[in-house]
Amino acid sequence: MNRWAWAEVSVGAIEHNARVLAGLVAPAQLWAVVKANGYGHGALCAARGALAGGASGLCVALVQEGVELREGGIDAPVLVLSEQPADALRGAVQHGLEVTVYSTAAIDALAAAGAHDHPVHLKIDTGMHRVGVAPGDAVAVADAIAASPAVRLTGAFTHLAVADEPTDPFTQEQLHRFDAVVGLLADAGHHPRVLHAANSAGAIAHPAARYGAVRPGIAVYGLLPGHGVAAQVAALGLRPALSLYARVSHVKRVGAGERISYGLRHTFARGATVATVPVGYADGVARRSFAAGASVLIGGRPRPVVGVVTMDQLMVDCGDDAVAVGDPVVLIGRQGEHELTADHWADLLGTIGYEIVCGISSRVERITVP
Numbered sequence: 001m002n003r004w005a006w007a008e009v010s011v012g013a014i015e016h017n018a019r020v021l022a023g024l025v026a027p028a029q030l031w032a033v034v035k036a037n038g039y040g041h042g043a044l045c046a047a048r049g050a051l052a053g054g055a056s057g058l059c060v061a062l063v064q065e066g067v068e069l070r071e072g073g074i075d076a077p078v079l080v081l082s083e084q085p086a087d088a089l090r091g092a093v094q095h096g097l098e099v100t101v102y103s104t105a106a107i108d109a110l111a112a113a114g115a116h117d118h119p120v121h122l123k124i125d126t127g128m129h130r131v132g133v134a135p136g137d138a139v140a141v142a143d144a145i146a147a148s149p150a151v152r153l154t155g156a157f158t159h160l161a162v163a164d165e166p167t168d169p170f171t172q173e174q175l176h177r178f179d180a181v182v183g184l185l186a187d188a189g190h191h192p193r194v195l196h197a198a199n200s201a202g203a204i205a206h207p208a209a210r211y212g213a214v215r216p217g218i219a220v221y222g223l224l225p226g227h228g229v230a231a232q233v234a235a236l237g238l239r240p241a242l243s244l245y246a247r248v249s250h251v252k253r254v255g256a257g258e259r260i261s262y263g264l265r266h267t268f269a270r271g272a273t274v275a276t277v278p279v280g281y282a283d284g285v286a287r288r289s290f291a292a293g294a295s296v297l298i299g300g301r302p303r304p305v306v307g308v309v310t311m312d313q314l315m316v317d318c319g320d321d322a323v324a325v326g327d328p329v330v331l332i333g334r335q336g337e338h339e340l341t342a343d344h345w346a347d348l349l350g351t352i353g354y355e356i357v358c359g360i361s362s363r364v365e366r367i368t369v370p
């Protein structure tokens with residue numbers, strides 16, 4: 001062990017989650033999203049688990065993420081989810097990564113990168129307004145794809161903005177706009193083999209969004225896409241795949257009236273045994289965790305973080321309990337009867353589980369467990 005903090009990632013949990021999702025959406029295919037280092041879980045571990053659980057393909061944000069999968073021995077279809085700089089496209093072509101396009105410039109760039117009959121997916125902006133071709137311009141870009149020997153239209157897709165808020169009618173509106181564009185494409189003679197629209201919440205809560213494939217990310221890791229779909233997600237029995245562990249690195253007794261950490265923002269009302277845990281904001285534990293009222297688990301009980309989290313270390317109040325250097329600490333995961341989840345940290349910090357797991361920095365070693 002190089003340091004007293006590490007993450008354990010259960011490839012079995014990812015496999016289980018993928019299997020549950022694949023079963024839910026069948027006959028639609030499951031294309032698991034493993035961008036951002038597999039949402040912080042490790043891209044190869046995520047890819048292997050998802051494929052073992054029945055995923056037909058994988059999605060990444062960057063060409064280099066797809067190349068990492070290929071270099072790790074993954075030969076399943078991989079889709080890069082948005083247009084990339086021309087310089088990156090040669091890697092996509094060489095490694096057989098399916099590419100997203102929504103402009104004629106991207107088609108030209110693929111041709112310049114040596115693409116020939118390269119599979120591309122046309123991304124249509126149906127209202128998220130992040131990336132994608134405007135519905136009225138989709139046929140023109142599809143015509144340009146058909147006219148170019150560099151590329152072949154394999155898929156057409158869109159992305160949902162509020163799928164995790166199932167009562168919001170805008171998802172239906174987006175699907176309606178998507179269907180209309182698919183109809184226009186067909187009228188113009190373009191028949192992409194696979195249509196896809198659904199992220200995790202779309203795949204789980206909007207059966208109409210499943211089409212030929214779904215692109216779940218967060219649910220593959222056993223986390224919640226949003227509170228609006230909590231009941232549907234709970235019914236699936238997904239398993240959080242990542243645990244974040246540490247060991248107590250230092251213990252001391254601090255007297256009543258003493259204050260602690262930068263800014264001395266916490267004053268001890270009574271004497272306490274204080275354990276130092278060697279993880280900090282450079283590892284992804286937010287500096288504001290103390291102000292937000294965070295706890296970690298030591299000795300089978302939640303222990304409040306006291307004082308601001310520093311770059312490499314944080315301190316916790318263990319009351320009068322016996323705590324020793326080397327004692328196990330759980331930041332995400334289970335200890336005794338208690339469990340702390342990434343979704344719990346997200347609620348505490350006013351963010352989403354995605355940001356918690358993606359925020360665990362590269363200096364925290366990921367250990368893959370069954």
Ligand SMILES: Cc1ncc(COP(=O)(O)O)c(C=O)c1O
Pocket residue numbers: 033081159198199200201215216217218219225
């Ligand atoms: C285009 C696209 N599809 C699918 C996903 C997966 O979304 P989720 O993790 O909510 O399932 C993402 C994630 O941001 C995305 O950008």
